Amino acid sequence: MKPTEFVKVNGQFWGEHLRGVSEHLTASHSRELPGPLLFPRVMVLTETPDWNILEFTGISREYRSLEVRRQKAAGIDQYFADSAGSTPVVILREADVYQDATIATETGRSALRTRFPGAEGLIGRELVGTGDGKLLQFAPGNYSVLNRVLLASGQRLHWTFLAIAIHRSEPADKYRDFLQNLVNSVPHLDPVGTFAVPRGELDQLIKADPFGSTYHQSLHKTTVGEFLQQHEAILLSAFDATQLIREPVLEAEDGTAVTPDFILERTDGTHIVGDFALPLLETAKDGKKRRRSTTAVGDGTQYGEFFKNAENRAFAKTKYGVELNDPRRLLVTTSQDAVEVSEADAVEVVDYDTVLRLYLAAKS
Numbered sequence: 001m002k003p004t005e006f007v008k009v010n011g012q013f014w015g016e017h018l019r020g021v022s023e024h025l026t027a028s029h030s031r032e033l034p035g036p037l038l039f040p041r042v043m044v045l046t047e048t049p050d051w052n053i054l055e056f057t058g059i060s061r062e063y064r065s066l067e068v069r070r071q072k073a074a075g076i077d078q079y080f081a082d083s084a085g086s087t088p089v090v091i092l093r094e095a096d097v098y099q100d101a102t103i104a105t106e107t108g109r110s111a112l113r114t115r116f117p118g119a120e121g122l123i124g125r126e127l128v129g130t131g132d133g134k135l136l137q138f139a140p141g142n143y144s145v146l147n148r149v150l151l152a153s154g155q156r157l158h159w160t161f162l163a164i165a166i167h168r169s170e171p172a173d174k175y176r177d178f179l180q181n182l183v184n185s186v187p188h189l190d191p192v193g194t195f196a197v198p199r200g201e202l203d204q205l206i207k208a209d210p211f212g213s214t215y216h217q218s219l220h221k222t223t224v225g226e227f228l229q230q231h232e233a234i235l236l237s238a239f240d241a242t243q244l245i246r247e248p249v250l251e252a253e254d255g256t257a258v259t260p261d262f263i264l265e266r267t268d269g270t271h272i273v274g275d276f277a278l279p280l281l282e283t284a285k286d287g288k289k290r291r292r293s294t295t296a297v298g299d300g301t302q303y304g305e306f307f308k309n310a311e312n313r314a315f316a317k318t319k320y321g322v323e324l325n326d327p328r329r330l331l332v333t334t335s336q337d338a339v340e341v342s343e344a345d346a347v348e349v350v351d352y353d354t355v356l357r358l359y360l361a362a363k364s
Contacts, residue, residue, distance in 0.1 A: 003070075005172045006052040007045050011068060013179050014043060014193065021191045022063035033189055035198045036206060040161050042067045044336040051076045051138065052168055056161040056193060057335040057353050059360075061206045071336065076138050076165060079336075081156055081349070087131025092144040092165075095178065097185075099147040100124035103135050108152030115328070115348070117240050118362030122150050122159065140167045143178050148195055150354075155347065158335070159354040162193050202363045223281045224261050238358035241266045245320050253311040258302060265322055273303045274330035277337065278352065303329050304346065 001009075018039060026037055041058025043066040053076065056066075073079040090103050102123045104112070109128045112119045129135070135151055138144060146163040166175055183192045190196070197206065222230070228246045235244060243265040251257045264272040306312050307324050317323050328348060335351040 001052060001166070001168060001170055001172045001175060003045070003047040003052060006047075006054075006166075006175075007068070007070065009172050009176050009179075010043060010045060010054050011066075013176060014066060017183055017191075018063050018066070018193055021194060025189065025191065026063075029189065033196055035196045036061060036203055037191075037194045037196050038206070039063045039194055040066065042069060044069045044071065046071050046073050046079055046336065048073050048075050048079065050140075050168055051079075051165050053079055053163065053165045055163040055336060059161070059353065059356055069336070077136075080136060080151070081158070082135050083133040083153070085132035085134030087129070088134040088137035089129030089131065090127055090135065091137045092139065092142050094141050095143045097145040097147065097182065098125075098127075098149050099145075099186075100149075101127060102150040102152060103127045103146075104129075104150075104152035105133055105135065105154060106130055107133075107154035108157070111154060112152055112157075116157065116238070116358055118238060118358045119150065119157075121361035121364055122357065124148075124150075138165055138167075140169060142167060143170070143175070145182065147192060155349060157348070157350045157354055159351075159357045161195075161353065197360060198364050202360065205363060221281070224276060227276070227278070227280055228262055234356060234359040235262070235264065237362045238355045239264050239266060239272060240268075240362075241272070243322075245322065248316075248320055250306065250312065250316050250319075252306060253309065253315075258306050260303060263320065263322060263324070263327075271322060271324050271327040272330050273307075273324070273327045274332060277331055277333040279334075303327065 021037070022039070025033065039060045039062065040056030041060045041064065042056070044055045044057055045068065046053040046055070047070070053073075058067075077084065089105065090098070102109070102112075102125070104127070106128060109126070112123075133153060135153060142165065144165045146160045148162070149160045151158045151160065166178075186192055197203065225246055228235070228244065232244050235241065241264040245263040245265075247259065247261060248263055249257055249259050260273045261275045262273075264274065266272065307316075307327060313324055329346060330348045330350065332355065333349060333351050335353045337351075
């Protein structure tokens, strides 16, 4: 199937399906649902030399026509930011569907317990591997579906709203039949491409104005400071933190400075030093707002060297009241961006949709 056909089939099918769910279930069966249905906001369609990949990103409390984004990737492993190992946790067979599950390396599963305690509400069925760090192995003929699946390696965490990978040799009509069989196979009150949240406190939080600002299409209009201010509660909850320090300036004893986007102090007394690789604005010295360049992973690795120095740590404690001994280093990016990072860099990578999903899980 050519990429243009892939775009056309998905645009028509998912538009009709999600619109129908919204008009039928949320209107006629709202009392039968466990809680409000959340819908995706963006449909990302990725072309690789051998695979076409669909992924839903963004979270909306009501159905809106999906924004479509097209992009290319060098390969399917690069798209899923997977390692090049030979011993995967999951070997994807023909028409495999994984739903409400966690696929993790042993290191990744251990990290969930210590770094993201709120993730326990998302674990579902567990598939944990002892191999060489590789999570997924795809093969020609696959129609591989990851529906509400948490992918966790040692340094990377990604929750998929819905991701489908199809080999490019598969014809469009066969793919459309597969999609129809997929949506027909699930319970009527739990349609593919949605998830329900419990009624109560979470229901009220979703209706509040701050939740509306989390849609991806508005990020490019936001500065780092504004983003942190708008989403402080989400970041604190997702990372089990008690304090957020916005855009600190940390001076070294040699007169240089490092400027992470934020510092989080967690309830266990540990700290996270983080940056965003999101399409945010920054305010220049002349006061004008300009598009910032994507944060490189190298920016995260330098923090490790900075905090090895006792004088640097003392400066941070005096200025901000935090004792940063070997803090975790974090890069927050968009769901569809594959950021090159190795385990040796010790920089954690998590996308914004996963942060938001961790927040919702912690409040459920």
